Amino acid sequence: MIKSQPLSSHPSLARVRRFIQHGDRFYQLLLIVAALSVLVLVLAIGNELWRNSALSRHAFGWKFLITSTWDPALNNIFGALPFILGTLVTSIIALIVAIPLGVGTAIFLAELAPDWLRTPLGFLVELLAAVPSVVFGLWGLFAFIPVFVRPTSDLLNKTLGFISLFQGPVFGPSRLAAGLLLAVMVFPTITAVSRDVLRAIPNNQREAALALGATRWEAILQVILPYGASGLLGAIILGLGRALGETIAVTMVIGNNLDLSASLLHPGYTMASVIANEFTEATFDLYLNALIEIGLILFITTLLINLLARLLIWRVSRRVKGEVRL
């Protein structure tokens, strides 16, 4: 377009130049509009959920969070406590299992594994992250529960049944099943982020610890892990965020029951799974609004949790970058 203009005073050249400059202005504007879409999306989600939960918010106020009556059939009273507790309990089970295994795997991948093993293993972890949630659910329902969760539940019930957490009767689909399945699903999140955090730690930290006579494990435990602590915490919180919002797999294995007992071996319900189960059955506006309010709680919680996790991870990567530059 501009390759062979013979005369700089040629009138068409000025036109071309003007077009190009205008093009640049238009281009910049286009980029900014696109970039603003992220902001618009977050605000729009918040706004829609807020507006469409108005009936329920006005009817129940803050009591929605702390009452446990969920009665769409007779009295039209809604309280989200059983679902909030169910989400918390399953997420906590998931973290208890996934933190040691996920961070352990990250240590193995970042600190110990030889190069030829590191890449393929990291690849497998990423593939685990790619498995669709509904496939996890299918596997959980027909393979994981009968082969692993049922026997584990029986064992827990027999040995620790006197604690209310493990009291019988033992069901297949249960809070424990959902928690363990969630653990498998958050493995890749915790592992991949922790591995990246550990690999970002400068080598002089390792070398200094080893030079002082520490064993590999002592170097990891006393130097590497504390150095990356806030990043690792970020990885764990990111895993928590994933666990809180996970829907379809949990819906398939938790049993979807408003059981209020403390037992982990009983079926339960979570915020995400009640939305999945009852949304299309919500026959009147207040019912639908109550479900959308649960969605609002879920949205705000995951937003805050992700914000916190990203801040923690960013802090580590910034600090590490600064030190590398020195």
Add this chain to the structure above:
Amino acid sequence: MNNHSVRLRAKRKTVNILMLSLTAVATLLVIAPLLWILGYVIRQGLPAITPQFFTKLPTPVGVAGGGILNSLLGSLMTVGLGLAIAAPIGVLTGLYAATHPDAPLGVFVRFGTDVIAGVPSIVMGIFAYTLIVLPQRHFSAFSGGVVLAFIMLPIIIRTTDEMIRLVPASLREASLSLGAAEWKTTFSVILPAALNGVITGAMLAIARAAGEAAPMLFTAFGNPFLNINFNQPVATLPHTIFVYAISPYNDWHAKAWATALVLITLVLLLNVLARLIIWWRTRLLGSIRG
């Protein structure tokens, strides 16, 4: 050396070996579910895979045969629409983030993208429901495509951003110094150089969106018949798996496994291909820059 310090050293060495081995065991336990899932899906799903499975509509319970043509088509429609919406916006946003890394909006975009990626897909589903399904008063493939666009957006933004930043600055500078305008440089030099990477982002986004069942429950809704109208409900692969899996019928369970095999093959192939491209590009461009 006295007895005490010899014993202490032996103990430290034992602890060292024990804990290091435990991290290897943890790795095995994390990988094991993947192999278990893949093996199980293949074993349960393969017997039901026949040519008819891809070309026939579902049959009622108890009637032999039947396939998932409606779900395949519905997934194609919703994912295709999602990509058509998310790809242009995502690529432009990624471009902005990559070319303005220190501007306030650039920082915000990168941060906001990470945050959006963490919003549960069921919440995205409610959003699309109140935005489209509620005013229109009917479920539709269109609303399903819009949800998938929201889910794809952060993935496309992030990969575009990373891949554009891998393009050597010298390429951009050379183009600008030849007198090309900023937009001309972007669209005829930088984007072509990063094209593989951007396509990779789209592939990862497709893989993710194709597996989303939760938001489809009240947007695309499901449909046992063949439908190519965006204004009507459609079935999608993950939603069909869900419906078949929670049914009480054995022959539907078999179909759930076969559909899962189709879905997981698609998703993992896209992922493997995408990761290979990323790995190859990072090495290649890294070596040019370094």
